[in-house]
Amino acid sequence: MMKIVFAGTPEIAARALSLISEKHQVELVVTMPDAPVGRKRVLTPSPVAQTADALGIPVLKTQKLDAAARARIESSQAELAIVVAYGAMINSESLALLPWWNLHFSILPNHRGATPLQHSM
Secondary structure: OOEEEEEEOOHHHHHHHHHHHHHOEEEEEEEOOOEEEOOOOEEEOOHHHHHHHHHOOOEEEOOOOOHHHHHHHHHOOOOEEEEEOOOOOOOHHHHOOOOEEEOOOOOOOOOOOOOHHHHHO
16 A cells, blocks of 8 residues: 555546545645636635545645645655646656656647547547
């Protein structure tokens, strides 16, 4: 069982988090901050944050991996980070902390960006 940091935001990433947490120990989840949703613009946690809360996993909500975020990742003592549609660049300082794996839903670099599946069709 590996100790993992998971970074992701949308529903598809939440499903990946659930599956990964069945076989591995997720020490920390990194996701985007709460965002306004719906007509009334109610601040709502990301699907990944909601899943992590339900699983009892600590959550770090941040748009960028600054020094404070990197310290939190480092203190998790994880062996690996897995990224699924996080929504921000992973900077070189963060990449140096531990190995990072990225699950992407199309052929890179041909179909990159926010809508890789739609562009591949």
